Amino acid sequence: MPVALVACGAIAQPVAEIVERRGWPVAVHPLPPLLHNQPHLIADEVRDLARALALCHETVAVAYADCGTYGALDAVCAELGLRRLPGLHCYDLFAGESRLASFLDDEPGTYLLTDFLVRSFERTVVRELGLDRHPELREDYFRHYTRAVWLAQDPTPELRALADGAAATLGLPLTVVETGHRRLEAALEALLGGSAAGTDSAPLR
Amino acid sequence: MTSPDEVLQGLYDETLVGNAPRVLELTEEGLALGMEPQSLLFDALIPSLEEVGARFERGDFFVPEMLIAGRAMAGAMERLRPLLAETGVETVGKFLMGTVKGDVHDIGKNLVNIMLEGAGFEVIDLGVQVAPEKFVAAIEEHQPDIVGFSAFLTTTMPMFKANMNALEKAGMRDQVIVMVGGAPVTQEYADAVGADGYAADASATVKRAKALLHEKRSKVPA
Ligand code: B12
Numbered sequence: 001m002p003v004a005l006v007a008c009g010a011i012a013q014p015v016a017e018i019v020e021r022r023g024w025p026v027a028v029h030p031l032p033p034l035l036h037n038q039p040h041l042i043a044d045e046v047r048d049l050a051r052a053l054a055l056c057h058e059t060v061a062v063a064y065a066d067c068g069t070y071g072a073l074d075a076v077c078a079e080l081g082l083r084r085l086p087g088l089h090c091y092d093l094f095a096g097e098s099r100l101a102s103f104l105d106d107e108p109g110t111y112l113l114t115d116f117l118v119r120s121f122e123r124t125v126v127r128e129l130g131l132d133r134h135p136e137l138r139e140d141y142f143r144h145y146t147r148a149v150w151l152a153q154d155p156t157p158e159l160r161a162l163a164d165g166a167a168a169t170l171g172l173p174l175t176v177v178e179t180g181h182r183r184l185e186a187a188l189e190a191l192l193g194g195s196a197a198g199t200d201s202a203p204l205r
Numbered sequence: 206m207t208s209p210d211e212v213l214q215g216l217y218d219e220t221l222v223g224n225a226p227r228v229l230e231l232t233e234e235g236l237a238l239g240m241e242p243q244s245l246l247f248d249a250l251i252p253s254l255e256e257v258g259a260r261f262e263r264g265d266f267f268v269p270e271m272l273i274a275g276r277a278m279a280g281a282m283e284r285l286r287p288l289l290a291e292t293g294v295e296t297v298g299k300f301l302m303g304t305v306k307g308d309v310h311d312i313g314k315n316l317v318n319i320m321l322e323g324a325g326f327e328v329i330d331l332g333v334q335v336a337p338e339k340f341v342a343a344i345e346e347h348q349p350d351i352v353g354f355s356a357f358l359t360t361t362m363p364m365f366k367a368n369m370n371a372l373e374k375a376g377m378r379d380q381v382i383v384m385v386g387g388a389p390v391t392q393e394y395a396d397a398v399g400a401d402g403y404a405a406d407a408s409a410t411v412k413r414a415k416a417l418l419h420e421k422r423s424k425v426p427a
Contacts, residue, residue, distance in 0.1 A: 037267070037268070038264065038267075041264075066359070068388070068389070070359065070389045070391075088359055088360070101360065104307065104360070105307070108306075108307045108308065108309055108334055109309050128267075129268065129269060130267075130268070130269025130270070130272070130273075131269075133269070134223075134269060134272075134273055136276075137269060137272050137273070140272050140276070140312065140315075141312075144309040144311065144332075144333050144334070145309065
């Protein structure tokens with residue numbers, strides 16, 4: 001494959017599905033999704049993987065938003081001449097930046113769920129926040145939250161049940177907002193541009 | 206019978222692992238042995254929470270470990286607070302704290318509060334989602350030495366500036382020291398919004414707050 005994509009594990013699955021459906025010559029390489037909770041590690045992890053991939057791919061790109069690196073990821077991209085997906089976090093890539101901002105404006109106590117978070121809730125939220133070992137911490141974490149908003153990309157009944165369960169675990173009412181993958185797909189298309197389509201437009205290096 | 210040294214070691218160890226009931230028991234044991242509340246605090250509880258912070262920095266601890274340790278220490282503080290007040294030691298200063306409007310992250314802020322209180326500050330916590338007007342009103346009411354703004358999202362950090370503007374407008378800017386903090390905040394950002402101080406974690410906040418107070422007080426003519 002000429003193009004390698006360093007992808008956040010929390011979006012790697014839909015990214016790989018889109019890549020496959022579109023028939024792009026892109027190899028998707030996920031990094032652990034739990035880095036989300038230790039964002040100070042993300043930039044270095046991306047740098048290491050991107051460097052390794054650059055040895056055997058013409059082009060490397062980064063399927064991450066800023067993700068709480070507060071500019072550190074952009075610095076790595078500038079250093080290695082890479083491009084990344086737009087936005088502050090993956091939620092922007094599903095819902096769109098302005099729509100996401102309005103959810104949080106309307107109700108600052110909004111906790112966001114994605115299909116990934118819903119599916120992996122026990123591991124990525126419950127266990128990671130220690131709620132399995134210390135259920136009393138739910139108060140410390142979620143005392144000020146008033147609702148869970150599921151940015152549903154592919155709301156099957158099975159996922160819907162899991163989302164209901166997740167919201168119930170947090171003790172929050174669930175709002176479902178169907179987002180699909182349209183925005184993510186457009187963002188990937190813009191990111192991969194000519195290099196994925198094999199045309200001669202500016203390569204990403 | 207437990208010795209004072211064993212109480213201190215026990216308090217340190219049990220706070221570190223967040224064993225709240227045991228920390229409370231040991232606090233009682235220490236007091237029963239006639240130990241000074243200050244000693245329990247400065248020789249065991251605070252060093253333990255500092256170690257928790259250091260382990261968090263190193264990546265050995267994650268948020269839950271930090272939270273349970275904070276809870277354990279807060280439980281002991283509940284018990285010690287009235288006793289510390291009785292000893293008549295003057296408070297170091299008054300610290301008004303809040304998470305900015307639009308933001309509900311508060312774990313970091315709460316830890317800072319515990320450490321400030323442990324270090325002898327009187328802490329008034331306005332909670333989360335504190336609007337600029339509310340900060341202004343609370344400064345008016347409580348006359349703090351320092352006001353702290355906490356923010357955790359890139360999208361809520363600009364509230365620091367909004368708060369500063371509100372203080373200016375209310376003619377209070379010179380009256381209080383402003384400190385800012387939270388995961389996304391940097392010294393450069395703090396400088397850019399015109400804050401007096403920034404600190405990256407709870408122990409650093411205590412040090413910085415004391416230094417800023419000292420600076421301010423030594424400037425005021427006697
Ligand atoms: C725990 C956590 C949560 C908890 C918060 C619980 C709570 N009650 O606070 C939960 C799970 C609920 C949560 C929710 C969300 N979170 Co969150 N969360 C974190 C996480 C993992 C740790 C933050 C934390 O508590 N650290 C521990 C404390 C001790 O450290 P600290 O906050 O830095 O505080 C220290 C210093 O900053 C300083 N300090 C703090 N305040 C002050 C104040 C002053 C005056 C001073 C001097 C110093 C100071 O001292 C503190 C103690 O040492 C971070 C990732 C990370 N590792 O930073 C993401 C993170 C902050 N969250 C993030 C996001 C995106 C969210 C959500 C939008 C996710 C979602 N699914 O909806 C929501 C927020 C929604 C909303 N409406 O606000 C992003 C923010 C990214 C960005 N660009 O803004 C981060 C960076 C994760 C990421 N990689 O994307 N989150």
